[in-house]
Amino acid sequence: MRVLVTGGAGFIGSHLVDALLARGDTVTVVDDLSTGRDGRLAAGAGLCRESIMEAAALTALARRVRPDLICHLAAQADVRISVADVAGDTGVNILGTVSVLEAARAVGARVVFASTGGALYGAIDAVPSPENARPEPAAPYGAAKYCAEQYLGLYNRLYGTAHAVLRLGNVYGPRQDPAGEAGVVSIFCGAVLAGRRPTVFGDGKQTRDYVYVGDVVDAFLRAADHGGAGVWNIGTGVSTTILELLEAIGRTADQTVQPVFAAARLGELQHSALDVTRAGRELGWTARTALAEGITKVYRWIEAREPVRGEP
Incomplete structure (x- = not known):
């Protein structure tokens, strides 16, 4: 297929680009490089440095490339930033998604959208949360992603398209920046390797569903080949506390990890x-x-100080 990947120079997007190229697809990446890095991209992927907020330019690009499929991963993905800048988060995650949908409509492309799991479901009683649970997002990020999902559904009803949604758990793996603001596995591994005590916000008993990036990429490929509309959770179904995560990292590092505790942050869930x-x-x-296997891959990647594309 001809595939357009928004956010393709990002952590998850670059792994997806690799997999698409490996199976023989023609791949074009749209990324404004605000958080993405062109060094993550494999040879063979064409990069267009463009924002999904530029609707006319995105549609023009789609008309040139004529993709069969658009994998939409470009987003503002930090819960804390969404709380601090609701309008900015809304602009990228809702209006940006509408721009992608309009570009897809112009060329008859199907969209597979990277949504969120825990941030969308919020603090509901049903954990693990099924797709038919009523969303109760606790932060603007989750609300915006849910709203974007509604636009995909609307386009399916209005135009007969077959756009699909993947609600992702907490994705981790190599290429996730250990010095970033999100991605606790990489951040904790980076801190341990640097001889620093990781910071835990809250009591450390909050739970998340950590899913490895390679498994997420497999889900994108399966959703692409499925060809139909749908909403699917992509996680492990397993709740892991922050303290359990630190213990697992400690086993990989062969040391006891002692965190520094700080106040819980607004908009973040207790259980997911x-x-x-x-x-x-x-x-x-x-x-x-x-x-444990995924943590080891992340730890060894950071430890080896490989270039951003490097794998252990």
Whole structure:
């Protein structure tokens, strides 16, 4: 296929680009490089440095490239930033998604959209959360992603398209910046390797569903090949506390990790995990990478000080 990947120079997007190229697809990346890095991209991927907020330019690019599929990963993905700048988060995650949908409509392309799991479901009783749970987002980021999902559904009803949604858990893996503001596995591994005590916000008993980036990429490929509309949770179904995560990192590092505790942050959930039954049934997908294995891959990648594309 001809595939356009928004946010393709990002952490998840660059792994997806690799997989698409490896199976013989023609790939064009749209990324404004505000958080993405062109060094993450493999040879063979064409990069257009453009923002999804530039609707006319995005549609013009789609008319030139004529993609069969658009994988939409470009986003403002930091919960804390969404709380501090609601309008900015709304602009990127809602209006930017509408721009992508209009570009897809101009050329008859199908869209597979990277949404969020925990941030969308919020503090509900059903954990692991199924796709039919009523969303109660606790932060603007989750609300914006849910609103963007509604636009995908609207386009499916209005124009007969077959756009699909993947609600992702907490994705981790190599190429996730250990000096960034998001991505606790990489941040914690980077701190341990630097001889610093990781900072835990809250009591450390909050839980997340950590899913390895390679498994997420597999889900994108399966959703692409599925060809139909759908909403699928992509996680492990397992709740892991921050303290358990630190213990696992400590086993990889062969040391006891002693965190520094700080006040909990506004808009962040206490508990989150995703029910992935539907993805298994309809996509034949399941997460295959155990947390200990994935943590080791991240730790060794940072330890080796490889270039940004490097793998251990």
